[in-house]
Amino acid sequence: MSVNKEIKRITTHTLQEMKNRGEKIAMLTAYDYSMAAIVDNAGMDVILVGDSASNVMAGHETTLPITLDQMIYHASSVVRAAKRALVIVDLPFGSYQGNSKEALSSAIRIMKESGAHGIKLEGGVEIAESVSRILTAGIPVMGHLGLTPQSIYKFGTYTVRAKEEAEAAKLKEDAKKLEELGCFGVVLEKIPAKLAKEVSESLHIPTIGIGAGQHCDGQVLVIHDMLGINKGFKPRFLRQYADLFDVMNNAIGNYVTDVKAKSFPSEKEEY
Ligand SMILES: Nc1nc(=O)c2c([nH]1)NC[C@@H]1CN(c3ccc(C(=O)N[C@@H](CCC(=O)O)C(=O)O)cc3)CN21
Numbered sequence: 001m002s003v004n005k006e007i008k009r010i011t012t013h014t015l016q017e018m019k020n021r022g023e024k025i026a027m028l029t030a031y032d033y034s035m036a037a038i039v040d041n042a043g044m045d046v047i048l049v050g051d052s053a054s055n056v057m058a059g060h061e062t063t064l065p066i067t068l069d070q071m072i073y074h075a076s077s078v079v080r081a082a083k084r085a086l087v088i089v090d091l092p093f094g095s096y097q098g099n100s101k102e103a104l105s106s107a108i109r110i111m112k113e114s115g116a117h118g119i120k121l122e123g124g125v126e127i128a129e130s131v132s133r134i135l136t137a138g139i140p141v142m143g144h145l146g147l148t149p150q151s152i153y154k155f156g157t158y159t160v161r162a163k164e165e166a167e168a169a170k171l172k173e174d175a176k177k178l179e180e181l182g183c184f185g186v187v188l189e190k191i192p193a194k195l196a197k198e199v200s201e202s203l204h205i206p207t208i209g210i211g212a213g214q215h216c217d218g219q220v221l222v223i224h225d226m227l228g229i230n231k232g233f234k235p236r237f238l239r240q241y242a243d244l245f246d247v248m249n250n251a252i253g254n255y256v257t258d259v260k261a262k263s264f265p266s267e268k269e270e271y
Protein backbone atom coordinates (compact mmCIF):
# COMPACT_ATOMS: atom_id res chain seq x y z
CA MET A 1 0.00 0.00 0.00
CA SER A 2 1.15 3.51 -0.74
CA VAL A 3 -0.25 5.21 2.31
CA ASN A 4 1.92 8.13 3.41
CA LYS A 5 2.24 8.02 7.21
CA GLU A 6 2.78 11.78 7.34
CA ILE A 7 -0.61 12.37 5.75
CA LYS A 8 -2.78 14.91 7.51
CA ARG A 9 -6.16 13.85 8.90
CA ILE A 10 -9.21 15.54 7.43
CA THR A 11 -11.20 17.35 10.14
CA THR A 12 -14.57 19.09 10.20
CA HIS A 13 -12.58 22.34 9.83
CA THR A 14 -10.97 20.99 6.65
CA LEU A 15 -14.47 20.42 5.24
CA GLN A 16 -15.47 24.01 6.07
CA GLU A 17 -12.31 25.31 4.36
CA MET A 18 -13.11 23.17 1.33
CA LYS A 19 -16.56 24.72 1.03
CA ASN A 20 -15.09 28.20 1.51
CA ARG A 21 -12.72 27.71 -1.41
CA GLY A 22 -15.26 25.88 -3.57
CA GLU A 23 -13.60 22.47 -3.45
CA LYS A 24 -16.10 19.60 -3.52
CA ILE A 25 -16.18 17.04 -0.70
CA ALA A 26 -16.14 13.30 -1.51
CA MET A 27 -17.91 11.00 0.95
CA LEU A 28 -18.64 7.27 0.67
CA THR A 29 -19.89 4.62 3.06
CA ALA A 30 -17.83 1.73 4.44
CA TYR A 31 -18.67 -0.78 7.14
CA ASP A 32 -15.60 -2.98 7.53
CA TYR A 33 -11.83 -2.78 7.80
CA SER A 34 -10.78 -4.07 4.37
CA MET A 35 -13.21 -1.91 2.39
CA ALA A 36 -12.43 1.17 4.49
CA ALA A 37 -8.70 0.68 3.86
CA ILE A 38 -9.31 0.85 0.09
CA VAL A 39 -11.65 3.83 0.42
CA ASP A 40 -9.17 5.74 2.61
CA ASN A 41 -6.26 4.92 0.30
CA ALA A 42 -8.24 6.17 -2.73
CA GLY A 43 -8.37 9.66 -1.19
CA MET A 44 -11.85 9.85 0.32
CA ASP A 45 -12.47 12.94 2.45
CA VAL A 46 -15.21 11.45 4.64
CA ILE A 47 -16.13 7.82 5.34
CA LEU A 48 -19.70 7.36 6.54
CA VAL A 49 -20.45 4.29 8.61
CA GLY A 50 -24.08 4.47 7.50
CA ASP A 51 -27.01 2.65 9.04
CA SER A 52 -27.42 1.43 5.43
CA ALA A 53 -25.26 -1.38 6.90
CA SER A 54 -28.67 -2.72 7.94
CA ASN A 55 -29.43 -3.19 4.22
CA VAL A 56 -26.12 -4.04 2.59
CA MET A 57 -24.37 -5.85 5.45
CA ALA A 58 -27.26 -7.58 7.21
CA GLY A 59 -29.81 -7.89 4.38
CA HIS A 60 -32.68 -6.14 6.12
CA GLU A 61 -35.41 -4.40 4.11
CA THR A 62 -34.95 -1.09 5.98
CA THR A 63 -32.43 0.67 8.21
CA LEU A 64 -34.63 0.28 11.28
CA PRO A 65 -33.38 -3.06 12.71
CA ILE A 66 -29.67 -2.24 13.11
CA THR A 67 -28.62 -1.71 16.72
CA LEU A 68 -26.22 0.68 18.42
CA ASP A 69 -23.92 -2.25 19.32
CA GLN A 70 -23.84 -3.35 15.68
CA MET A 71 -23.08 0.21 14.49
CA ILE A 72 -20.21 0.39 17.00
CA TYR A 73 -18.80 -2.92 15.69
CA HIS A 74 -18.85 -1.61 12.09
CA ALA A 75 -17.48 1.80 13.12
CA SER A 76 -14.57 0.43 15.15
CA SER A 77 -13.52 -1.71 12.16
CA VAL A 78 -13.61 1.31 9.83
CA VAL A 79 -11.71 3.53 12.27
CA ARG A 80 -8.81 1.04 12.37
CA ALA A 81 -8.44 1.40 8.59
CA ALA A 82 -8.97 5.15 8.12
CA LYS A 83 -5.65 6.97 8.25
CA ARG A 84 -6.72 10.18 6.51
CA ALA A 85 -10.50 10.27 6.14
CA LEU A 86 -12.86 11.76 8.70
CA VAL A 87 -15.06 8.94 10.03
CA ILE A 88 -18.71 9.79 10.73
CA VAL A 89 -21.21 7.27 12.15
CA ASP A 90 -25.01 7.19 11.86
CA LEU A 91 -26.92 7.07 15.14
CA PRO A 92 -29.28 4.14 14.47
CA PHE A 93 -33.06 4.21 14.76
CA GLY A 94 -34.18 4.07 18.38
CA SER A 95 -30.91 5.29 19.86
CA TYR A 96 -31.73 9.03 19.94
CA GLN A 97 -35.44 9.72 19.35
CA GLY A 98 -36.50 9.14 22.97
CA ASN A 99 -34.92 12.15 24.61
CA SER A 100 -31.75 14.26 24.49
CA LYS A 101 -30.11 12.38 27.35
CA GLU A 102 -30.49 9.08 25.52
CA ALA A 103 -29.21 10.75 22.33
CA LEU A 104 -26.12 12.00 24.15
CA SER A 105 -25.36 8.64 25.74
CA SER A 106 -25.68 6.90 22.34
CA ALA A 107 -23.34 9.46 20.75
CA ILE A 108 -20.86 9.07 23.61
CA ARG A 109 -20.89 5.28 23.24
CA ILE A 110 -20.05 5.61 19.54
CA MET A 111 -17.19 8.05 20.19
CA LYS A 112 -15.80 6.08 23.14
CA GLU A 113 -16.15 2.54 21.82
CA SER A 114 -15.37 3.03 18.10
CA GLY A 115 -12.95 5.97 18.02
CA ALA A 116 -14.97 7.69 15.29
CA HIS A 117 -14.75 11.47 14.79
CA GLY A 118 -18.41 12.47 14.74
CA ILE A 119 -22.00 11.32 14.39
CA LYS A 120 -24.94 11.89 12.03
CA LEU A 121 -28.64 11.81 12.85
CA GLU A 122 -31.83 12.27 10.86
CA GLY A 123 -34.24 15.16 11.41
CA GLY A 124 -34.59 18.91 11.90
CA VAL A 125 -36.18 21.12 14.56
CA GLU A 126 -37.76 18.08 16.28
CA ILE A 127 -34.34 16.83 17.38
CA ALA A 128 -32.79 20.26 18.11
CA GLU A 129 -32.43 19.58 21.83
CA SER A 130 -30.60 16.30 21.21
CA VAL A 131 -28.30 17.86 18.60
CA SER A 132 -27.53 20.68 21.00
CA ARG A 133 -26.75 18.36 23.91
CA ILE A 134 -24.44 16.18 21.81
CA LEU A 135 -22.63 19.28 20.51
CA THR A 136 -22.22 20.57 24.07
CA ALA A 137 -20.27 17.39 24.86
CA GLY A 138 -17.81 18.32 22.10
CA ILE A 139 -19.01 15.73 19.61
CA PRO A 140 -19.21 16.93 15.98
CA VAL A 141 -22.71 16.46 14.57
CA MET A 142 -23.91 16.14 10.98
CA GLY A 143 -27.59 16.60 10.09
CA HIS A 144 -29.59 14.62 7.54
CA LEU A 145 -32.68 16.09 5.82
CA GLY A 146 -34.99 15.24 2.91
CA LEU A 147 -35.45 11.49 2.46
CA THR A 148 -34.82 10.21 5.98
CA PRO A 149 -34.95 6.38 5.75
CA GLN A 150 -35.50 5.89 9.50
CA SER A 151 -38.96 7.48 8.98
CA ILE A 152 -39.87 5.30 5.99
CA TYR A 153 -43.05 4.00 7.64
CA LYS A 154 -44.25 7.57 8.17
CA PHE A 155 -43.85 8.40 4.46
CA GLY A 156 -44.38 4.96 2.92
CA THR A 157 -42.11 5.44 -0.11
CA TYR A 158 -38.56 6.34 -1.11
CA THR A 159 -39.74 8.98 -3.61
CA VAL A 160 -38.18 12.43 -3.95
CA ARG A 161 -38.94 14.73 -0.97
CA ALA A 162 -39.78 18.44 -0.57
CA LYS A 163 -41.30 18.91 -4.01
CA GLU A 164 -44.19 20.88 -2.48
CA GLU A 165 -43.58 24.41 -1.22
CA ALA A 166 -44.60 23.68 2.39
CA GLU A 167 -42.19 20.75 2.74
CA ALA A 168 -39.45 22.75 1.00
CA ALA A 169 -39.96 25.65 3.42
CA LYS A 170 -39.76 23.25 6.38
CA LEU A 171 -36.53 21.75 5.02
CA LYS A 172 -34.97 25.22 4.67
CA GLU A 173 -35.94 26.02 8.26
CA ASP A 174 -34.53 22.71 9.47
CA ALA A 175 -31.25 23.31 7.63
CA LYS A 176 -30.91 26.81 9.12
CA LYS A 177 -31.65 25.45 12.58
CA LEU A 178 -29.02 22.70 12.28
CA GLU A 179 -26.46 25.30 11.22
CA GLU A 180 -27.39 27.63 14.09
CA LEU A 181 -27.07 24.79 16.58
CA GLY A 182 -23.51 24.18 15.38
CA CYS A 183 -23.65 21.15 13.07
CA PHE A 184 -20.54 20.90 10.86
CA GLY A 185 -22.55 19.78 7.82
CA VAL A 186 -25.82 18.37 6.58
CA VAL A 187 -26.72 15.52 4.24
CA LEU A 188 -29.50 16.34 1.75
CA GLU A 189 -31.10 13.15 0.43
CA LYS A 190 -33.31 12.88 -2.67
CA ILE A 191 -34.65 16.44 -2.96
CA PRO A 192 -34.96 18.64 -6.07
CA ALA A 193 -31.61 20.02 -7.28
CA LYS A 194 -33.00 23.55 -7.25
CA LEU A 195 -33.89 23.32 -3.55
CA ALA A 196 -30.51 21.76 -2.70
CA LYS A 197 -28.81 24.63 -4.56
CA GLU A 198 -30.75 27.22 -2.53
CA VAL A 199 -29.93 25.50 0.75
CA SER A 200 -26.25 25.06 -0.19
CA GLU A 201 -25.96 28.74 -1.10
CA SER A 202 -27.74 30.01 2.01
CA LEU A 203 -25.84 27.83 4.52
CA HIS A 204 -22.25 28.53 5.57
CA ILE A 205 -21.65 24.86 6.51
CA PRO A 206 -21.20 22.24 3.78
CA THR A 207 -24.10 20.27 2.33
CA ILE A 208 -23.48 16.70 1.15
CA GLY A 209 -25.97 15.44 -1.41
CA ILE A 210 -27.30 12.04 -2.43
CA GLY A 211 -29.81 12.43 -5.23
CA ALA A 212 -29.76 16.19 -4.58
CA GLY A 213 -27.93 17.46 -7.66
CA GLN A 214 -24.58 19.02 -8.49
CA HIS A 215 -24.85 22.18 -6.39
CA CYS A 216 -24.29 20.48 -3.04
CA ASP A 217 -20.84 21.08 -1.52
CA GLY A 218 -20.15 17.35 -1.62
CA GLN A 219 -21.59 14.00 -2.65
CA VAL A 220 -22.19 10.70 -0.86
CA LEU A 221 -23.10 7.22 -2.11
CA VAL A 222 -23.38 3.76 -0.62
CA ILE A 223 -20.24 1.86 -1.65
CA HIS A 224 -22.01 -1.39 -2.57
CA ASP A 225 -24.25 0.55 -4.97
CA MET A 226 -21.48 2.45 -6.78
CA LEU A 227 -19.27 -0.64 -7.08
CA GLY A 228 -22.14 -2.66 -8.56
CA ILE A 229 -22.19 -5.23 -5.76
CA ASN A 230 -25.80 -4.46 -4.79
CA LYS A 231 -27.08 -5.50 -8.18
CA GLY A 232 -30.79 -4.76 -8.11
CA PHE A 233 -30.53 -1.18 -6.80
CA LYS A 234 -30.43 1.34 -9.66
CA PRO A 235 -32.08 4.63 -8.71
CA ARG A 236 -31.63 7.55 -11.10
CA PHE A 237 -29.14 9.33 -8.81
CA LEU A 238 -26.72 6.38 -8.71
CA ARG A 239 -23.65 6.30 -10.94
CA GLN A 240 -22.16 2.81 -11.05
CA TYR A 241 -18.35 2.88 -11.27
CA ALA A 242 -17.74 -0.88 -11.48
CA ASP A 243 -19.51 -4.22 -11.90
CA LEU A 244 -18.05 -6.01 -8.93
CA PHE A 245 -20.97 -8.43 -8.67
CA ASP A 246 -19.99 -9.86 -12.06
CA VAL A 247 -16.25 -9.75 -11.33
CA MET A 248 -16.70 -11.58 -8.03
CA ASN A 249 -19.30 -13.96 -9.41
CA ASN A 250 -16.89 -15.04 -12.17
CA ALA A 251 -13.96 -15.46 -9.80
CA ILE A 252 -16.00 -17.48 -7.32
CA GLY A 253 -17.58 -19.55 -10.09
CA ASN A 254 -14.11 -20.37 -11.44
CA TYR A 255 -13.03 -21.52 -7.98
CA VAL A 256 -16.08 -23.81 -7.72
CA THR A 257 -15.31 -25.21 -11.18
CA ASP A 258 -11.64 -25.83 -10.32
CA VAL A 259 -12.47 -27.60 -7.04
CA LYS A 260 -15.02 -29.84 -8.76
CA ALA A 261 -12.57 -30.54 -11.62
CA LYS A 262 -9.83 -31.37 -9.07
CA SER A 263 -7.59 -28.78 -10.75
CA PHE A 264 -7.29 -26.85 -7.49
CA PRO A 265 -5.08 -27.28 -5.59
CA SER A 266 -2.27 -28.25 -7.97
CA GLU A 267 1.08 -29.71 -6.92
CA LYS A 268 2.50 -26.19 -6.75
CA GLU A 269 -0.15 -25.31 -4.22
CA GLU A 270 0.51 -28.24 -1.87
CA TYR A 271 3.15 -29.06 0.77
N1 LIG B 1 -27.95 0.20 -0.62
C1 LIG B 1 -28.43 1.32 -0.11
N2 LIG B 1 -28.26 2.47 -0.81
C2 LIG B 1 -28.75 3.64 -0.34
O1 LIG B 1 -28.54 4.68 -1.01
C3 LIG B 1 -29.43 3.64 0.91
C4 LIG B 1 -29.59 2.42 1.60
N3 LIG B 1 -29.09 1.29 1.06
N4 LIG B 1 -30.25 2.35 2.76
C5 LIG B 1 -30.63 3.56 3.44
C6 LIG B 1 -30.99 4.59 2.49
C7 LIG B 1 -32.27 4.34 1.72
N5 LIG B 1 -31.99 5.06 0.50
C8 LIG B 1 -32.75 5.03 -0.66
C9 LIG B 1 -33.66 4.02 -0.89
C10 LIG B 1 -34.37 3.98 -2.07
C11 LIG B 1 -34.17 4.96 -3.01
C12 LIG B 1 -34.89 4.94 -4.31
O2 LIG B 1 -34.76 5.84 -5.11
N6 LIG B 1 -35.67 3.84 -4.55
C13 LIG B 1 -36.41 3.53 -5.74
C14 LIG B 1 -37.41 4.57 -6.09
C15 LIG B 1 -38.50 4.59 -5.07
C16 LIG B 1 -39.69 5.43 -5.51
O3 LIG B 1 -39.51 6.35 -6.32
O4 LIG B 1 -40.76 5.15 -4.97
C17 LIG B 1 -35.47 3.18 -6.92
O5 LIG B 1 -35.50 3.81 -7.97
O6 LIG B 1 -34.73 2.18 -6.76
C18 LIG B 1 -33.26 5.98 -2.78
C19 LIG B 1 -32.56 6.00 -1.61
C20 LIG B 1 -30.69 5.65 0.55
N7 LIG B 1 -29.99 4.80 1.46
Ligand SMILES: CC(C)C(=O)C(=O)O
Pocket (backbone or CB within 6 Å): 029, 048, 049, 050, 051, 052, 053, 090, 187, 189, 210, 220, 221, 222
Ligand atom coordinates in the same frame (compact mmCIF):
# COMPACT_ATOMS: atom_id res chain seq x y z
C1 LIG C 1 -27.10 7.27 2.31
C2 LIG C 1 -26.33 7.85 3.45
C3 LIG C 1 -26.44 9.34 3.50
C4 LIG C 1 -26.73 7.24 4.76
O1 LIG C 1 -27.30 7.83 5.64
C5 LIG C 1 -26.43 5.81 4.96
O2 LIG C 1 -25.66 5.22 4.17
O3 LIG C 1 -26.93 5.24 5.93
Ligand SMILES: [Mg+2]
Pocket (backbone or CB within 6 Å): 050, 051, 052, 063, 090
Ligand atom coordinates in the same frame (compact mmCIF):
# COMPACT_ATOMS: atom_id res chain seq x y z
MG1 LIG D 1 -28.14 6.55 7.11
